[in-house]
Amino acid sequence: MLKKQDGILIFVLLIIAAAFFFGYRLWNRESPEEVVVYVGEQEYARFPIKEDREFLIETEKGTNRLILKDGKADVTEASCPDKICVHQSPISETGETIVCMPNRVIVTVEQASQKGIENKS
Numbered sequence: 001m002l003k004k005q006d007g008i009l010i011f012v013l014l015i016i017a018a019a020f021f022f023g024y025r026l027w028n029r030e031s032p033e034e035v036v037v038y039v040g041e042q043e044y045a046r047f048p049i050k051e052d053r054e055f056l057i058e059t060e061k062g063t064n065r066l067i068l069k070d071g072k073a074d075v076t077e078a079s080c081p082d083k084i085c086v087h088q089s090p091i092s093e094t095g096e097t098i099v100c101m102p103n104r105v106i107v108t109v110e111q112a113s114q115k116g117i118e119n120k121s
């Protein structure tokens with residue numbers, strides 16, 4: 001009898017844990033994401049990923065054209081010789097990056113969380 005109750009308790013706890021896990025994931029996905037452009041070590045620009053726009057990244061080394069469309073960020077043109085950044089796939093998930101080594105440009109997707117608020121204050 002006791003064993004059976006323990007089993008039910010564990011089962012219920014698992015259900016609750018799973019609900020929290022998936023709830024968190026869902027919440028996490030729905031929180032706004034931002035496209036952040038770094039040049040060297042410096043943050044250069046930051047945009048909500050959901051807003052379509054075209055943006056020219058101008059550095060000492062050259063330029064990269066960044067296109068935001070349909071919730072994805074892509075580098076479509078660049079002055080760099082290797083064009084690796086241009087050939088990289090569009091990014092849309094947190095943590096994905098497009099890197100242009102010659103221009104020292106990094107385009108990445110970040111959660112629009114405390115970090116952005118800290119920077120603004």
Ligand SMILES: [Zn+2]
Pocket residue numbers: 078080082083084085086099100101102103
């Ligand atoms: Zn490049």
